[in-house]
Amino acid sequence: MLRKLRSHGSMVQRVLVGVSMTRQCTIAAPLFPSFSRSLILRPPPCSVAFATMTTPDHRLDGIFTQKRVLRSKVKKDLRSMDPVLRSHEDDAIQNLILEAPWFKSSKRLCAYISCSALREVDTSKVLQNVLQNQTKDGETDTAKKILYVPRVEDKNCHMRMLNISRMDDLIANSMNILEPAPVDADGNDREDVMLADEPVDLLLLPGLAFDKTGRRLGRGGGYYDTFSSKYQELARQRNWKQPLLVALSYSVQIIEDGVIPLTPSDVFIDALVSPSGFIPITSAAQEIIP
Numbered sequence: 001m002l003r004k005l006r007s008h009g010s011m012v013q014r015v016l017v018g019v020s021m022t023r024q025c026t027i028a029a030p031l032f033p034s035f036s037r038s039l040i041l042r043p044p045p046c047s048v049a050f051a052t053m054t055t056p057d058h059r060l061d062g063i064f065t066q067k068r069v070l071r072s073k074v075k076k077d078l079r080s081m082d083p084v085l086r087s088h089e090d091d092a093i094q095n096l097i098l099e100a101p102w103f104k105s106s107k108r109l110c111a112y113i114s115c116s117a118l119r120e121v122d123t124s125k126v127l128q129n130v131l132q133n134q135t136k137d138g139e140t141d142t143a144k145k146i147l148y149v150p151r152v153e154d155k156n157c158h159m160r161m162l163n164i165s166r167m168d169d170l171i172a173n174s175m176n177i178l179e180p181a182p183v184d185a186d187g188n189d190r191e192d193v194m195l196a197d198e199p200v201d202l203l204l205l206p207g208l209a210f211d212k213t214g215r216r217l218g219r220g221g222g223y224y225d226t227f228s229s230k231y232q233e234l235a236r237q238r239n240w241k242q243p244l245l246v247a248l249s250y251s252v253q254i255i256e257d258g259v260i261p262l263t264p265s266d267v268f269i270d271a272l273v274s275p276s277g278f279i280p281i282t283s284a285a286q287e288i289i290p
């Protein structure tokens with residue numbers, strides 16, 4: 001399998017801190033806006049974007065600009081979505097997940113804690129289902145799932161996935177997203193999925209836009225691409241089965257194939273869950289359909 005490549009030397013970025021009335025958001029943004037034409041990249045057959053070490057800065061700047069434009073459009077579409085429809089879609093997506101054999105059989109998973117202010121597909125029912133049978137001290141029996149959720153560590157794309165056993169383990173961060181403290185109530189370090197002895201089999205991912213070839217547009221922080229890529233590399237090194245990357249998407253977030261701009265660090269998803277059903281993309285996802 002191809003490894004994700006990134007031309008570190010050609011990437012320049014700065015961090016902007018955006019403050020709104022209700023919450024503070026810290027996002028990374030390109031230093032130099034550019035107007036160059038996009039690169040046309042073919043969708044790859046696996047979860048990693050093809051890239052070259054030689055993508056010139058001016059071309060990357062142009063693609064990042066296109067990503068920003070698309071993010072603004074999708075955010076607008078999400079804001080104008082009828083709340084009743086959104087609630088129906090939240091239920092439909094979560095019910096599909098809860099009934100899916102690939103979810104039922106999952107033993108260890110990473111999932112995001114949805115933020116309604118960001119208009120993300122709700123994960124509360126799914127998380128409740130995962131956590132409901134866990135004992136107070138986090139002990140689990142073989143039928144129960146181990147859950148890891150994101151914690152942003154710095155503004156440089158660094159996010160860890162830490163083990164939690166109760167929703168009470170979460171506190172709101174500066175972006176008003178719930179996340180775990182690094183230590184639990186007893187002062188013990190929470191398990192970081194990158195240091196765990198056993199693999200996760202499933203990643204439930206958020207995002208702003210998706211297509212049916214596996215492209216995913218995130219919020220621009222690079223957190224999920226960086227984490228997914230590192231985890232895939234860890235799984236390769238340990239000869240573990242790769243986790244299934246499944247993104248959750250409202251109908252308005254699925255856009256025409258090939259329109260989402262691609263940059264070298266983008267990681268492709270294996271499947272989508274939308275209100276109309278499970279959409280397998282890679283052979284790994286095809287194989288888990290009964």
Ligand SMILES: Nc1nc2c(c(=O)[nH]1)N(C=O)[C@@H](CNc1ccc(C(=O)N[C@@H](CCC(=O)O)C(=O)O)cc1)CN2
Pocket residue numbers: 017018019025026027075112113114115118120150151152159175177206207218219220221222223224
């Ligand atoms: N629920 C959830 N948790 C997550 C993520 C996510 O996308 N969703 N992340 C995934 O990376 C990481 C956090 N990254 C984030 C990046 C941007 C924003 C955010 O609020 N962005 C605003 C724009 C802010 C601005 O423009 O000033 C937005 O998208 O509207 C939030 C989280 C880790 N945890």
Ligand SMILES: Nc1ncnc2c1ncn2[C@@H]1O[C@H](COP(=O)(O)OP(=O)(O)OP(=O)(O)O)[C@@H](O)[C@H]1O
Pocket residue numbers: 010011012013028029030031032060061064065067156157216217218219220221222223224225226263265266
């Ligand atoms: N013009 C630019 N040149 C170089 N790097 C940039 C540029 N614009 C953004 N970046 C950085 O590239 C990284 C990935 O951005 P990208 O737009 O691919 O994120 P994303 O896929 O939306 O995010 P996530 O992985 O969190 O879902 C971020 O760290 C971002 O700061």
